[in-house]
Amino acid sequence: QPPVQALRQYSLDSFEIGRKLGKGKFGKVYCARDKATGYVCALKVMEKKELIHFKVEKQFRREIEIQSNLSRHPNILRLYGHFHDSSRVFLILEYAGQGEMFKVLRKKGRFGDVLASQYICQIASALSYLHKKHIIHRDLKPENLLIGLDGEVKLSDFGWSVHTPSSRRTTMCGTLDYLPPEMVEAKDHDHKVDLWALGVLTYEFLVGNPPFEEPAHKATYKRISKVDLKIPPSVSVEAADLIRRLLQHQPERRFPLDQIPDHPWIVKNRPLWPNSSSGELRSN
C-alpha cells in the first residue's frame, strides 16, 4: 500500500517523533515514524502565528497545492499530506536519507565533475518535469536541495514556486546570488529563470561559491545584470561550456533543459552503470 495513505486523516498522534533534522524557512523539521505503517518521513512543523506574521500563508498554501500535485518524480521531494492543530500546521514529507545538499557542499568545499554532473542532470530532469506542468521553482539553490538514500538529489521547498508566466509580487528575501537579470530588473519572467539558476548552481558545485557573489547586494545586482562571469581555470572546458550556455542574459538563449543529458560534460562524466559512483556493482 502507499507509504502514507493519502486519504487517511493524520494528526500529531499518528507519529512517533524522532530527532530534529533541522530548520526550514518557516519551521522545524523532525524525523517521524507513522505508527500505523512504520514508514519513516520528515514532519515539517510551522506555527500558524508565524505564517501570519510573515504574511506567507498564501505562499504556504501554494507550496502545499503545488507539491501535493507533483506525483512521482525521483528527484522531487514528495509531500504525502498535511494536517493542523489549533496553533500549528504540519507537512508530511518524504525523508531524504543523506540530508541537506548545502551541508555536504560546505563540508566538501566543491564537487568533482562526476558528482556535479550527476546532480545537475538529475536537477535538470526535475525542472523539466516541473516546467511541463507549467511550474517554475524560482528558488533553486543548494539550501533547497536534499540527498536521498542512494545519493540522488531531491528538489524541495516549493515555497517560491509559481505557475508560469508570472511577475513577482512578493518581495524577495535571502540570497540574490541565484536571481537572473530579468528578476533583478523585476521584469516579467518565465520558467527560463530556473535555467539561469541551474547555471549558477553548476558553477557553485564546481567552484564552491556562486559566480556573482559580492559582499554588497548592489554589487551582486550589477555583476548579474552585466553577466560579469569569470570561470576559474580549475573548471573543465566542458563544464565551463554548459555554465556559459545557461548564464545567458537573454532568457531565450539559455540552454534547453531537455538537451542537458546529451551535453558533452554530462555524457563524458556519466558512470558506465547507474549507482556505480559508489564503486560497488549492484543489481537494480
Ligand SMILES: CC(=O)NC[C@@H]1CCN(c2c(Cl)cnc3[nH]c(-c4cn(C)nc4C)nc23)C1
Ligand atoms: C529544503 C529544506 O527545507 N531544508 C531544511 C530542512 C531541514 C531538514 N529537512 C529534511 C527534509 Cl524536509 C526531508 N528529509 C530530510 N532528511 C534530513 C537529514 C537526513 N540526515 C542524515 N540529516 C538530515 C538533516 N533532513 C531532511 C529539510
